[in-house]
Amino acid sequence: MAEIYDLIVIGGGPGGYVSAVTAAKKNKKVVLFEIKSLGGTCLNTGCIPTKYLLDKGKTMEKIIALTEQGIFKDAGLFSFKKIQEGKTRIVRKLADDLASLLKAHKVNVVQGLAELKSACVVICNGIEYRAKDVIIATGSQAVTLPLPGAEYAIDSTRALTLESPPARMAIIGGGVIGMELASAYQAFGTAVTVVEMQDELFPGEEKKLVNLLTAALRKRSIRITTGVNVTNIKKTQDGLELQYSEAGEQHAVQADAVLAAAGRKPNLQGIDVEKLAIEINQKGEIIVDEHMQTSLPHVYAIGDVIGGYQLAHAAYAEGECAVHNILGADKKLDLTAMPRCIYTLPSYAAVGMTSQKAIEAGYEVTTGSFSYAANGMALAEGATGMILVVADRKTTETLGVHLLGDGAPELVSVATVAVACKMTLPQWEKLIIAHPTLSEMLREAALDCFGAAIHKL
Secondary structure, three states, X not given: OXXXXXXXXXXXXXXXXXXXXXXXXXXXXXXXXXXOOOOHHHHHHOHHHHHHHHHHXXXXXXXXXXXXXXXXXXXXXXXXXXXXXXXXXXXXXHHHHHHHHHHHOOXXXXXXXXXXXXXXXXXXXXXXXXXXXXXXXXXXXXXXOOOOOHHHOXXXXXXXXXXXXXXXXXXXXXXXXXXXXXXXXXXXXXXXXXXEOOOOOOOOOOHHHHHHHHHHHHHOXXXXXXXXXXXXXXXXXXXXXEEEEEOOEEEEEEEXXXXXXXOEEEOOOOOOHXXXXXXXXXXXXXXXXXXXXXXXXXXXXXXXXXXXXXXXXXXXXXXXXXXXXXXXXXXXXXXXXXXXXXXOOOOEEEEEOOHHHHHHOOOOEEEEEEEHHHOHHHXXXXXXXXXXXXXXOOOXXXXXXXXXXXOHHHHHXXXXXXXXXOOOXXXXXXXXXOOOOOOHHXXXXXXXXXXXXXXXX
């Protein structure tokens, strides 16, 4: 006999477990299937372990900088083995905490591959499960590069478990994953080369700040080459050789490790979209409506498997939206104020429109900026960077905020409120922000859109 539930959730990543807990809090009987580890890519092989490495790399850079200033006498040595052990420890703790959270809400967690047989039936480990509604949250997987020698490359998962920093690393792909790992390993002493197919890094972000970010990364000795076509990876007596063409000329990079970070694709394992008549787009992403429902009634999809913002917090929001609609609400997800973070060294964060997108949307755009060099807390902490605000000159509403520098991923939360609430010049003027803080720069940059910044020369 089939096991009966109110809701089936396929996938225990950020979107999946949030969906399960949200429904369970409404007294729904929920079963969640996970083929690997709870927490998905984000917790186990993505966001959390990457940030652990970056934090320790950032600390190393600060120690070195203070040593060069004569404040510390010796930068000292570090144990990469201990760093990796620490990373594993916090990942395990968070995974255990997540299991406890689901157990506390009486969510039945089943380990194994869940196969969706129809709109309401799942088979896992030979057992049939039925529910009125299903949420697909199966995430994504790394893209395999179709080029000779691809078997010599490692993916981001393997890059997070190396026993020691390689002397030389070549990275294929200048996206978020590639550049974050480039920053981390460069801080640990690896000579890093990044090759990117597009003509510039992060083309969807604010060009002025991306240019500053690219320059800052290059200043840290990360070699970045854009507009290239990778042709081959070869094994040599000295390690590996990454071959690529640029403007018709052939080039080669010698490396001890080659990281393939050329993007991710939807994971549809266990979901036969053709047989189930679930519509997908050309990228293989499941198509959903504004309620997160697929073309198959009572089947919803969220997270990386639907494309869009491939971010854990986007999956959180999508999962909550799907559950609310399953429970009878008419909730439509608004992603216009979606914060985007890139944890490079220095870090970058943004929310809302770039100045170019705002112009294309028909706004009469004005921008304001403020440099870390004019902020007391930034100077005290040795932080550098810039904040840029995009506003509508007519209404004075805040359209976008873009941040480069230490603390950017934390500051973007305040910026998200400003964009979501369409804060105007009078509202920014009324806002009181504690001093000394990095947060003060947000208000100064917003005021600068209209020539009203106080601390800008």
